[in-house]
Amino acid sequence: MTTFEQVPVFQCEFEDDRTGLSKETIKRALADNLFYIQGKVPATATPNDYYMALAYTVRDRMLQRWFKTTEVYTKKGVKVVSYLSAEFLLGPHLSNNLINLGIYDLVRQVVEESGLDFVQLREIEEEPGLGNGGLGRLAACYMDSLSTLEIPAIGYGIRYEFGIFDQEIRDGWQVEITDKWLHLGNPWEIPRLEETIEVKFGGRTEAYYDEKCRYRVRWIPDKVVKGVPYDTPISGYNVNTVNTLRLWKAEAPESFEFQAFNVGDYYGAVNRKVVSENITKVLYPNDELMKGKELRLEQQYFFVSCSLQDMIRLHLQKGESLETFHQSFAVQLNDTHPSIGVAELMRLLVDEYEIEWDQAWQITQNTFGYTNHTLLPEALEKWTLSLFKNLLPRHLQIIYEINQRFLGQVRAKYPNDSDRLARLSLIDESGEKYVRMANLASVGSHAINGVAALHTELLKRDVLGDFHELWPEKFSNKTNGVTPRRWIVVSNPLLANLITRKIGVDWISHLEDLKQLEAFIEDAEFRREWRQTKQDIKGYLATYIKENHGIEVNPESLFDVQVKRLHEYKRQHLNVLHIITLYKRIKDNPNIEITPRTFIFGGKAAPGYFMAKLIIKLINSVGDVVNNDPDVRDRLKVVFLPDYNVRFGQRVYPAADLSEQISTAGKEASGTGNMKFAMNGALTIGTLDGANIEIREEVGEENFFLFGLTTEQVYELKSKGYNPWDYYHNNPQLKQVIDLISSGFFSHGDTNLFRPLVDSLLYHDPYMLFADYQSYIDAQDQVNQAYRDQEHWTRMSILNAARMGKFSSDRAILEYCQEIWNAVPVKIELEEYIQGRA
Template sequence: MQTVPNPVLECKPIIQVEDDRTGLSIEALKRGFLDNLFYVQGKFSGIATKNDCYMALAYTVRDRLFKRWVDTAETYTKNGSRTVCYLSAEFLMGPHLGNNLINLGIYDQVKQAIEELGLDFYELLEQEEEPGLGNGGLGRLAACYLDSMASLEIPSLGYGIRYEFGIFEQKIQDGWQVEITDKWLRFGNPWDVARPEWSVEVKLGGHTESYVDENDRYRVRWIPFQVVKGIPYDTPILGYKVNTANTLRLWAAEAPESFDFEAFNSGDYVKAVQAKMTSENLSKVLYPNDNVSQGKKLRLAQQIFFVSCSLQDMIRIMKGQKIPLEKFHEKFVIQLNDTHPSIAVAELMRLLVDEYGMEWEQAWEITTKAFAYTNHTLLPEALEKWPLGLFGELLPRHLQIIYEINGRFLDDVRIKFPDDFDRLKRMSLIDESGERYIRMANLACVGSFAINGVAQLHTELLQKDVLHDFYEMYPEKFNNKTNGITPRRFMVLSNPRLCELIDSKIGNTWIKNLHELRQLEAFAEDVEFRHKFRQIKQAIKQDLAEYIKAKNGIDVDANSLFDIQAKRFHEYKRQHLNALHIITLYNRIKANPNIDITPRTFLFGGKAAPGYYIAKLTIKLINSIGEVVNRDPDVRGRLKVVFLEDYSVKFAQRVYPAADLSEQISTAGKEASGTGNMKFALNGALTIGTLDGANVEIREEVGEENFFLFGLTAEEVYAKKAQGYDPMYYYNRDPELKLAIDRISSGFFSHGDANLFKPLLDTLLHRDEYMLLADYRSYIECQEQVSQAYRDVENWTRMAILNVARMGKFSSDRSISDYCEDIWQIQPVKIELSEYLQTDVDRLKIINEESFAI
């Protein structure tokens, strides 16, 4: 790694500052940086690398977080504050440094301090390894919610897994996605703190034994095959310009005894470390491929691992705060972020009944008052199901508990819906058709007091279709909580130039109250404001163009329309519909090289699941189209196609501000909400989209005249499928569609290989589950409207400004406020900064007594 020779670092005298070692003055920040470079990194300037300097800066900022973090934990402990526990298999946090600087309110001071030391501040920001602990929207939403809970001063704990290797690093080789191990921890992580003293043990496998206890009660003990230790790692989550610093607690797996000395001495070196290897697999990698039984078993083991660790941790906190276990649901409300943590319902019952001797009825009442469930999908295949045999092998006691829950639940269903045997089959926690499965969404619905969707349309479709039986059984449980995004990361940090312009007109209180952006509506008619807005967008586009040139070697025109689709690759998100539009434009140019076409740069970003072949083939198709289009002299720069490799939160912060057009083109009724649509619109991109997910509400807010709508509605999609949808009908009657598909099938985009894209085309022509061909013509015509609109520079800018101004509803602060009021029943807790830790004898006594619980 490159070292950073620096005369300022070498020659700068040690600066004497005030006693407060975590002061916020420029001099205190410089002293803190130099101290951390020397005392923590153990480096001097002659050998310090850029990463050493980043680490020193990160520790300097972390030092200033810790006072707030400790004060927050102390306040919650003393007050016994009701706490939200957010259980999620994914937390896609993004880089911490810049976000913490924004929330501490010291971004400019730190920048000045670092530059006075002769270092490049932005270069240090770029050094941070992003913790890729999520796939996309689910993990990104969890991160936004943690930010908002802290900013709104809501006591909360995020619980998940500290994956050693996060989502893979994506490389594009010969147009194909290649997965590279994401070694995000290779240089260490300055933001988390290990808490081995709070470790817990999790049981796996084995068998159960029944017995009668000393009170003549029937009891069950679980004799596990394997025990795994969970070690918590805590990361402070600071709120925006408040003293609240909540905690993200991620669990790493270890073996209780990581080395078998006897086996080693006997020469069996593999056996000596076998327990360590087996245990650590649980937190080794995000989402192992589950197309083999071993992968399925590991996924389930991951879920019970972090859920059990988290619930045991909550009980530890209650003991530390001397709160009776019977008040568990009063102390904690647990939000299940999709079905991944839904095994928590059975695990809490096991802990209460088996470990703490509670009667079933009391334990069930506590459990069903503690959990709330967020559903994130309308795709039936995404509702987790576990084969009964695999489930029983790994979690024999939980299987018994689920049988008991199911039996009692089905009795309730029989009472409410007598003689409705089909309903019983549909609602059972056990799928009895064919191979038997545990239905985790059903378990979450039965074991939770609240069930919410994440957009108005999504919630309506849950009630009408996916969870219709449960809606009829428990209508009072259902509610909608439309997703939101944090403006701190996705505006203040990623788009400072636009924020500066907004602040100059309406002040900066909109950062905590996004509805205040409505004041910008008046400036949409201001010619000078439009001009400045346009200048900023153009400068950001130019920055991205230069990045693309350096990274991809492709020249793109910053004056062209930047048409961006950046999201996880999946057939329902329909990146291949976008690809057909590009081919259609290309075919028009080939038919008439002098045709007048609005210049566009098509940018794609996103990853495909390693085992999802069609999604990976779509990535190959896009790159193959780009290879042809970008080099054809007939195109003459009017079209460019670029695939943005290894899309991530850090990269997204470059991309959202640069977009002119946001592609939100999923099949209506398939996307639960989406949050990328919100991030693009908040940064001034116009949306082309279907009436799907949160698109519906975005269009309502920004105005239908400022949104490019196309395609079938969810009702029309259902109707066409019911009538017997035939994709060949559209293929045969639309010459442009036929030519686009035929160009692919002929090998035109694959060096003459007519078979390369055949699997993808077969899915379109013979099934087309996501009705791409049915929406093709509407999409093409809508894109023509986009091209015409972009030529009217002043009106396009007016529309973009109104999109920014009307996005107030989509702040994650609003989402969290809704959760607090309607589901969690929780109030903010103000954190007051106390005297310094070094002189606070009472506080040291509290720590020594180990009642400092959170």
Template sequence: MKSKSPNTSLRTGTKAAEIRQAFLDHLTCSLGRLPAYASAHDHYLALALTVRDHVVHLGVSSFGGKESKPQRRVAYLSAEFLPGPHLANHLLNLGLSETARKALASLDIDLDAVLEQEEEPGLGNGGLGRLASCYLDSLATVGVQSIGYGIRYEFGIFDQQIRDGWQVEITDKWLHGGNPWEIHRPGAARDVGFGGHTESWTDDFGRHRVRWLPAITVRGEAYDTPISGYNSDHIALMRLWKSEATESFDFEAFNHGNYDRAVEQKVDSENLSKVLYPNDSFRHGKELRLKQQFFFSSCSLQDMLRILEMQGAGPENFHEHWAVQLNDTHPAVAVAELMRLLIDVHLLAWDQAWEITRATFSYTNHTLLPEALEKWPIDLFGELLPRHLEIILEINARFLDEVRAAFPGEDWRIARLSIIDENGPRYVRMAHLACVGSHTVNGVAELHSELVKQTVLADFAEIWPEKFTNVTNGVTPRRFVALANPGLSTLLSKAAGKTWPGKLSKLSKLEALADDAEFRAKWRQVKLANKSRLAELITERTGILTDPTSLFDVQVKRIHEYKRQHLNLLHILSLYLKIKRDPTADIPARTFIFGGKAAPGYFLAKQIIRISTAAGELINDDPDIAGRLKVVFFPDFNVRNAQYVYPAADLSEQISMAGMEASGTGNMKMSLNGALTIGTLDGANVEIREAVGEENFFLFGLTADEVSEVEVCGHHPRQHYESDTELRETIDFIASGALGGGSGLFQPLIANLLEHDPYLVLADFRAYGEAQQRVSELWTNPEDWARASILNTARMGKFSSDRSIREYCQRIWKVKPGKPSE
């Protein structure tokens, strides 16, 4: 959105000459570089600072404007954000891409080369963090005042390298070259305590009072990154907290020669925001994770109270000014922290504070995996947060009293609903705390939301059915189509009008063109160009040559057993064996592309990566295969790399066991870019299939209900192995050591499948192969495939994150967007 304020034209002018001058000013005055000696990275920093001026100006206007009544703001609390590179996205949203290109070209600088200099902030692990960033983009786009609160991890999710076929984790030093987008806000710094003890007394007014005396105090320093909206006068803020010591240097210890102790507190304090998701296999890791979660939750709530005070409002009005969304259970401790701040610091009565707290928070559940529903040992929790444990115990006691009154004599219900897990060692159940302390609980796809009510939170849904709702996830079409797929973007703008990135439902105009042979030809040309671009990158990164005319079969996402990358690999190896047996077999050429990171301590996930690279080593250079099959593991899958992969996908692999994937968003990104989906009825696949048409979706596998039946009746994976010749041959081939490394290399993976198979890979193998045969049949008819591809894109309007945010605003947050809906 172009600035209209005349007094800022020197910094935020939108003509090419003005951008050129601002760029040169930043190069000289901000960076101290003469243009003749500036590096490519200097060019990036100067342009980033130039564009940041535009974004910050919008932010000052949208957050600092005078209002007759202050708007209710949204605070999105998330342990992860994956914004991706900022510069190109801001240029797109501000409508300055071509102007900036022209301005730099006048200085003989290539904009694309400048864009390549930007480091990607590795502030998230996968879908959770990318969703949070899509939502900030959409909050700014639809015009809602909002802040996304999180942690400024010094080292984000690791960079992934593949060495000898195995994943190797490399430190992600994303801040090493500086971060021109963030603005340090020293005035917003907050102190956060840990450990210590509590003291209680009765004050002069007869009120019961509690004082928490922490053993240590850490300071949270705020760093703001503005997030622009598409064609919008608003921005959102991503406010991240960095931990620092309140006293960073012990002068007395230094003077006495104890040099290590002099900086000990600084080191310990800064460890809090050092790395994303420290390994919690051990108590020290668990302690650090809990500290991180409390640290950013406390800083964020204190910041909201600070802003409230600046607006002239009191804490008793907190819920009228803030709608706080808990993105999964990581920030659930915020429920206890807001209660502490209200009753201990601001002296509100318990009942009033509890009413405010429950009117403030809403909770998004992102998982049905029991191990992902966080719970903390009660001794660890009490040691780190003694006052919060007292508050949680009080919340729990009052809540269970309500349950007893409503369901007398049903002690089993008390045990299942309790925030404290009393079965064996005692734990604090964070999902239970989030449910009790929130006014709304939502899942992230229609199927997932139903399964949440039937499984992990069934007891809460029974007593509070009105509290549960669904908001299906969405993705921003700006980054994942307009920016990632410029060829398709141009085609869409001609066919559906230039406003489609902000009004995704306009893509429905493509439906009429699906039967137009000329349009289909243009569509195929765009896809081929995207595949050629990815093929070049694959060769550069891996040395593997791929054929862009082959079917690009893509599975890129976090590596996990439930996502079933190994089901895909079993099918690939079965095709390989089929061709080896019969070189004339009718199998169209395919390039199988995998990408994703395995958690450092997740052995079987790392084995899945290794078997994919081993399959590639075997198949890619086999003269009998002659290029008909290629297997690629694309390393270091992240937002930047996703922008190459999604537009090039022909087939989107969404093959998780039904009932396990909450929603998925990669399924949306690939379908929006014209990929056809092969998938189970899991997560948002259900709604995507309904939207694009079941004839344009390759369905296979057990349903969630059938999976439950199998689990009740008992699963016997060896029966599938014994009864299916093709499956048995494939598994025996792996066990033989033919993939290299000896017969024992993949024995743990094989044993897991044959003895346990917790995600029913073998049960779905036959149906998956049949669905893949239907894929091959359609692929051999390019016109029909192109038609189905066009219809996939045309019918994906529902899956914009703008729609998701409008639903949150209407149904959960009770906030009115500043821009009208499409």
């Protein structure tokens, strides 16, 4: 193996084209990469070629840091955090890496001096949409913080060929288009073909006695698939650490097919190849809905097995024995998607490395931590025994063994409590039999956490209540956080500059420093600048909306934004009820004094989720009427911006005045969009749900628009018997709004179009929109009042941003490191002859 020092280029005395940071060198590097990597000269180069050359120029400048960081993983005594996640919703890399390397302005200048349009090139990048929403984006924020905090870490996941679908809106309806993010190549990843791993599937097991007469089991699979790792560097801000995100791609092992070719089964062989490669083809686009699809379990097992085998390889390379595996790796399960890892690590240790069960179990429990991300019952993963047995026969046996031992312990502690036993069992036997993945994750981990204070309390009480009674010490809360690098510095440079001018740059890696802004709250000039900044950004968004969607919006109006996945529990339709209420007020009294508002929506619906798609249609239909009614006189505008993704998030969070966080209390585990808005100076209208509660605590109740039932009140009302008709009949305003929808007013007279939605509200209203309606309208009226006093609004806006320190993902990661992973920072030092940072 070539060591770092042996690579001759690192000893260059002059500034190397791949590392140098002078303008001249970067300019030369761009031309060099254009010619030697893209094989183009300016006469034939497309904008994408220039983007690629630029991306390689940036990547080159990360490589030595990356290489050095990777070396650290192989050092004895260094504990590596391994974040296992089926989703990483990274968003565009270019700007983020430029910021983290400290070379954004420099590179931008060079690009522009070379006669290229930096913004155009930046916008060419296809974002890797390898996640559905909050859960996947959280994993990306955590990778950023791990690097920034200099924690040795690897993210493991799946390299989906097709990420989350692109959304188009046709005639007001969502249409899904496949996301071809790889079609022009991906300059940020490096395939490591030599580190390919084999994963087995299906077949049967066989018992035997080994040479020491010990009872053993071997697995005889009927399919083997290769996992090829693709590595992406994850830079930290202002440090040398560059961690790795390792995503696995499934390929068919050629050797496996020789036999088929020899007997002439050419098409059979090709077909098996296609089937193998299907495993990592596409991201399942359901958020918070478990669908028992075999391919999904294949995906989960595939990436988890590759990752655990990879970790074992790294551990053994250090010359360590497997007994100390948990000292080398802290493995975090990002929800239950990777929880098959518990059974897989047991299989690897017991079957393949011949470690005794009890010791293997100790190692396994010490290795894993489990984060739960949802309380919705429909999201809890479970697999039928037959599906499980077909795909993973050995794992099912191992799960039975784990279960038998575990239930033995439970029986000893709670004799004669068969109900408790049935609830705790890894196997659901209440009807058709299932493997319960949350139970497997809970039993196999030493730490279990929720993602916001309320969510953790509800987990302890309900979903994992029996586990909490059994092992209270395993449970803790880790309130989510988001990275201020991407969500302020990259996305909102105007605000970032204003803040830095006031308090210096330290806040970017110590977000609590934003508190210092409070000292300027009485400074009228500062407030003016703050207001002006928000105004300018709203202007940019207005221009973007005009240019891309043809809708004229007034940048002076209140920008009221709800961007997130479409889901009934998130209650985008409650927002619509408010819009119709305002519209009705105008229709009844066209000269009414009203605070002009622009309602901005964005979000994708799971392709099979009819009600969510109907809500999109409703938003667009209400928009059509409101936006074109001359009585409204442009005081209200409703825009649904298609294809909400990370890039669009970066555009919209900074421009928001009001952040809509209006889920039914007890349903949103945390939310993270709520944090991104407030950090950028938006005020929140929200329920006491998820992290809203903690945001309100931090920013102060006087700077937060609260409404709605509490979780307790929701439970109480449900148990008393909730009847939406009561609200409909007793609230004339609500009745008018619902009747207007039913009448076909927003659907060209079609009284059927929105009936499923209206009927669902009238007859069931599972998310209690009607119960919260009046309280929501009242809070919105307070928002209108408050917005009229711009000085006061600005103060509240500043205080919101200034008090968001807690919600940095750096704080969250530090808590995980100290309380779950037992991981500490390791400084990455670079040799002097390697160029330092800019």
